[in-house]
Amino acid sequence: MMVLIGMLSHGIGATVVFAQTIQGTSATPTEASPTTLQAGTRPIVFPPQHWPAPVNDQEHRLFTLVDVLDYRPKISGGQGHDDYRWDVEGWYGGDYNRLWFKSEGQRDTAFKADYDVDFQLLYGRFIRKHYDLQIGSRVETQAFKGRNVTRGFGVIGIEGLVPYNYEFESALFIDQNGAVSARLSFTKDLLLTQRLIFQTRFETNAAVQRVEKFTTGSGLNNLEFGARLRYEIRREFAPYIGISFDRSFGETATLVRQDGGDPTQIRFLVGVRAWF
Amino acid sequence: MNPDHISRRLLLKCAAALGLLAVAERLVPAYALTSAAGAGSQIALSGDVIDLTIAEQPFHLDGRTGTAMSINGTIPGPVIRLKEGQQATLRVTNRLEESSSIHWHGLLLPPAMDGVPGVSFAGIEPGTTFTYRFPIRQSGTYWYHSHSGLQEESGVYGPMIIDPAEPEPFRPERDYVVMLSDWSFESPEALLSNLKKQGGYYNFQKRTAGDFFTDVGRMGFWPALQNYLMWDRMRMDPTDFADVTGYAFTYLMNGLSPADNWTGLFRPGERVRLRLINAAGMTFYDVRIPGLRMTVVQVDGQNIQPVVVDEFRMGPAETYDVIVEPAENRAYTIFAETMDRSGYARGTLAPRQGMSAEIPERRPRPLRTMEDMGMSMKGMDMPGMTMHGTEHSGDTKKIESSDDHASMEHRLRDAGTPPLQHMHEMPAMDAGDHGRSLIPGAEPVAHSPDHHGPGNQTVAEYSQNRMGEPGRGLEDSERRVLLYTDLKSLVPYPDQREPVREIELHLTGQMTRYMWSFDGKTYSEAKEPIHFRYGERVRLTFVNDTMMEHPLHLHGMWMYLENGAGAYLSRKHTVVVKPAERLSVAITADAPGRWAFHCHLLLHMEAGMFRVVEVSDQ
Numbered sequence: 001m002m003v004l005i006g007m008l009s010h011g012i013g014a015t016v017v018f019a020q021t022i023q024g025t026s027a028t029p030t031e032a033s034p035t036t037l038q039a040g041t042r043p044i045v046f047p048p049q050h051w052p053a054p055v056n057d058q059e060h061r062l063f064t065l066v067d068v069l070d071y072r073p074k075i076s077g078g079q080g081h082d083d084y085r086w087d088v089e090g091w092y093g094g095d096y097n098r099l100w101f102k103s104e105g106q107r108d109t110a111f112k113a114d115y116d117v118d119f120q121l122l123y124g125r126f127i128r129k130h131y132d133l134q135i136g137s138r139v140e141t142q143a144f145k146g147r148n149v150t151r152g153f154g155v156i157g158i159e160g161l162v163p164y165n166y167e168f169e170s171a172l173f174i175d176q177n178g179a180v181s182a183r184l185s186f187t188k189d190l191l192l193t194q195r196l197i198f199q200t201r202f203e204t205n206a207a208v209q210r211v212e213k214f215t216t217g218s219g220l221n222n223l224e225f226g227a228r229l230r231y232e233i234r235r236e237f238a239p240y241i242g243i244s245f246d247r248s249f250g251e252t253a254t255l256v257r258q259d260g261g262d263p264t265q266i267r268f269l270v271g272v273r274a275w276f
Numbered sequence: 277m278n279p280d281h282i283s284r285r286l287l288l289k290c291a292a293a294l295g296l297l298a299v300a301e302r303l304v305p306a307y308a309l310t311s312a313a314g315a316g317s318q319i320a321l322s323g324d325v326i327d328l329t330i331a332e333q334p335f336h337l338d339g340r341t342g343t344a345m346s347i348n349g350t351i352p353g354p355v356i357r358l359k360e361g362q363q364a365t366l367r368v369t370n371r372l373e374e375s376s377s378i379h380w381h382g383l384l385l386p387p388a389m390d391g392v393p394g395v396s397f398a399g400i401e402p403g404t405t406f407t408y409r410f411p412i413r414q415s416g417t418y419w420y421h422s423h424s425g426l427q428e429e430s431g432v433y434g435p436m437i438i439d440p441a442e443p444e445p446f447r448p449e450r451d452y453v454v455m456l457s458d459w460s461f462e463s464p465e466a467l468l469s470n471l472k473k474q475g476g477y478y479n480f481q482k483r484t485a486g487d488f489f490t491d492v493g494r495m496g497f498w499p500a501l502q503n504y505l506m507w508d509r510m511r512m513d514p515t516d517f518a519d520v521t522g523y524a525f526t527y528l529m530n531g532l533s534p535a536d537n538w539t540g541l542f543r544p545g546e547r548v549r550l551r552l553i554n555a556a557g558m559t560f561y562d563v564r565i566p567g568l569r570m571t572v573v574q575v576d577g578q579n580i581q582p583v584v585v586d587e588f589r590m591g592p593a594e595t596y597d598v599i600v601e602p603a604e605n606r607a608y609t610i611f612a613e614t615m616d617r618s619g620y621a622r623g624t625l626a627p628r629q630g631m632s633a634e635i636p637e638r639r640p641r642p643l644r645t646m647e648d649m650g651m652s653m654k655g656m657d658m659p660g661m662t663m664h665g666t667e668h669s670g671d672t673k674k675i676e677s678s679d680d681h682a683s684m685e686h687r688l689r690d691a692g693t694p695p696l697q698h699m700h701e702m703p704a705m706d707a708g709d710h711g712r713s714l715i716p717g718a719e720p721v722a723h724s725p726d727h728h729g730p731g732n733q734t735v736a737e738y739s740q741n742r743m744g745e746p747g748r749g750l751e752d753s754e755r756r757v758l759l760y761t762d763l764k765s766l767v768p769y770p771d772q773r774e775p776v777r778e779i780e781l782h783l784t785g786q787m788t789r790y791m792w793s794f795d796g797k798t799y800s801e802a803k804e805p806i807h808f809r810y811g812e813r814v815r816l817t818f819v820n821d822t823m824m825e826h827p828l829h830l831h832g833m834w835m836y837l838e839n840g841a842g843a844y845l846s847r848k849h850t851v852v853v854k855p856a857e858r859l860s861v862a863i864t865a866d867a868p869g870r871w872a873f874h875c876h877l878l879l880h881m882e883a884g885m886f887r888v889v890e891v892s893d894q
Contacts, residue, residue, distance in 0.1 A: 047394060047870070052375065054394035054872060056425060057798045057884030063473045095731065095791050095798075126789070129730045130511065161788060164508045191484040235470070235477050275473065 064090035065275040113142035131160035181207035201226035217251020242269040320357035331371035344431040353434025375399040379423040382849035385410040387869030415440035416577025417551040426464035429557035448549035458556040471790040514644040522619030529623040538623035557878035560615035570598035579766035586755035591827030591852035593876040607631035642749030650736025650856030717741035717858030728796030732784035739858035768843040775815035785822040798884025805890035808865035832871035835861035
């Protein structure tokens with residue numbers, strides 16, 4: 001065998017070594033010019049079906065981000081009680097196709113409903129650089145003085161990262177009665193240090209039709225600005241403090257007042273941002 | 277069982293008797309224990325038949341314990357030492373609970389012996405043994421590692437030395453393997469998962485408000501603001517130099533942490549050969565030995581015309597053999613700083629055990645520039661940016677002679693170096709002269725319309741060859757840093773044909789979602805192999821549209837680095853492509869079969885930056 005290998009390495013001959021044919025070793029590549037080769041002598045063996053994939057590039061993952069989990073203490077002298085609020089979203093899937101879930105909710109005794117809980121289940125596809133297109137459904141439940149109202153929506157939205165590194169989320173909703181509304185939000189992180197991060201947050205809602213049952217007027221509903229200063233103990237876990245300013249406009253403000261709420265609210269927050 | 281194997285066992289027993297067992301238990305291979313090894317040598321497995329066993333076991337490091345996968349009970353695995361011309365038989369037993377494999381990195385062998393599950397074979401099932409048999413047709417420093425999932429990151433790697441049939445042109449008195457790697461107590465799957473969820477998870481060197489104010493002081497308010505806004509507008513992070521950093525990694529030298537200080541012994545005046553192998557899954561290293569100049573004699577196991585340098589950058593999977601001559605009776609630190617400066621691997625060359633030398637300060641974390649983005653330079657004036665247009669500088673010096681090393685080195689050092697100037701010299705050289713040739717991509721090439729899809733964040737508007745640059749973070753170094761343009765084969769290789777066909781491949785990615793691909797498609801999305809016609813000389817041109825360096829590894833065949841060295845193109849198994857770089861290699865398609873081709877950053881590979889290359893007559 002050694003003799004044979006020696007011959008091979010000198011390019012004198014070529015013969016079968018194991019399962020493979022070695023013809024023209026690297027020592028004599030000039031001999032391997034295309035003209036001297038005979039076609040069809042080396043059939044390619046295609047990988048049998050039972051072979052595994054060489055890389056696992058289609059792994060599905062589950063991601064849940066609790067971006068906001070606020071505890072909002074009662075403002076001294078103000079109306080209402082201690083309240084809370086959450087904004088959670090996540091996905092299950094791969095790089096392009098994901099099943100998204102989102103939930104927003106709050107207990108807000110000074111504003112509109114006592115409870116306002118919102119859940120969305122969406123199919124998302126990564127369609128353009130930085131952007132996912134999302135289509136699915138949404139359920140909203142509100143509680144007014146012990147009375148519950150619920151409605152369902154169809155949702156189409158776009159979520160992604162816009163220039164200047166703003167996280168962007170937009171959605172158009174059509175409820176079961178055909179009422180159309182929309183939501184837009186931006187968040188942006190500013191690093192004060194590697195772990196101390198200042199997040200600004202902007203959200204607005206608008207509606208085409210007035211839906212009195214849900215304290216929603218036609219036109220611009222509200223604007224909300226928030227600022228949260230968090231400390232990332234780990235990337236996945238960051239307690240924060242913050243402040244939010246929320247104001248209703250137009251018909252919505254009128255409806256809020258009629259319900260005994262306050263259309264302008266400034267709240268202090270403590271909370272935790274977490275993901276897993 | 278071969279005699280060397282037995283003697284290694286005996287030596288281990290002796291080591292145990294000498295009270296070194298405590299160290300041995302820590303999974304350190306025998307060759308890391310220089311006191312147990314013979315003077316100047318590291319114990320190796322050799323002979324006609326070599327047995328390797330892959331198994332899971334605890335790994336102790338700096339007082340912590342993790343779970344590792346090892347070969348023959350050590351990390352790295354044993355040195356395998358073979359002889360050119362011999363028939364190798366390597367029996368690999370898998371004692372893991374999952375499928376495994378061993379790939380012989382850089383070896384020319386039959387495709388069925390290459391050890392890539394799904395490309396070469398089915399993998400080695402738990403509890404079974406696979407026998408690799410192949411003739412050894414080359415010599416030099418190589419390594420071997422698992423090609424299954426992310427097992428390499430868990431410890432399944434080891435060095436491989438092949439002694440040449442003919443004596444080598446250098447005769448060092450000492451010969452050490454210096455294997456660099458990275459270890460994480462988090463599982464490699466968790467590393468990838470975290471990055472998929474947050475691309476900058478491990479980067480704790482981002483730009484902060486504090487940096488902004490420092491830059492305002494340095495650059496003025498508007499330029500600083502413009503610079504920060506520019507990066508923000510592009511949704512890119514200029515501090516992105518390593519996906520996984522010292523936050524998660526402990527950087528190892530021969531399996532030892534910087535605190536454990538691997539030591540190689542020498543007597544002053546001796547020539548010491550260091551076989552540096554970067555077995556890290558995710559880490560680029562900048563290697564230097566303060567106080568010593570290094571003569572690089574081999575790259576990727578191939579002899580090159582010796583180059584004397586102070587420092588060199590090593591991509592994952594590359595190997596560099598250097599010779600140093602420590603003259604003083606003192607210790608020298610082998611310092612392997614990570615490219616992102618978040619950590620280092622460290623060892624010592626010393627006349628006696630237990631000595632150590634000063635550990636250098638880490639340099640500041642570098643920043644990406646517009647050049648790394650492949651942006652047009654017109655009208656931009658950003659500090660730290662090297663300006664270059666398409667015009668030739670009038671004072672370009674012509675290289676007198678390729679044999680004139682002194683002048684070459686002088687010129688390069690002189691350049692000190694606006695590296696691009698050097699690149700612009702290349703087109704001025706005469707093609708056809710055996711000592712020099714054109715560098716493909718020496719002039720900037722505009723990107724055609726971006727068809728890479730959402731899985732690619734940006735394209736390099738202009739890509740250009742950057743082999744004459746030392747790399748980001750080393751560009752202003754006063755040290756002589758090795759360049760890819762320094763690499764010239766010691767002897768010309770037989771196939772001097774000009775490639776007749778060019779295949780252009782774009783390196784693509786999306787950092788925020790941690791997607792990595794070629795031409796915007798992962799392996800699963802583009803299962804069509806890249807086809808080489810058997811026997812052809814083909815040019816593979818890489819265009820890096822990402823802002824990361826990628827070490828690209830082709831199995832089964834050499835890549836001849838088209839760096840202008842004419843007949844002396846050096847050949848490599850792993851080629852590092854810089855951000856926005858256009859780099860070409862020539863390949864002699866002399867190995868029929870299906871071969872893996874991929875980025876050797878393991879997490880990039882696993883994310884889909886992988887292709888099959890098929891060499892056939894059709």
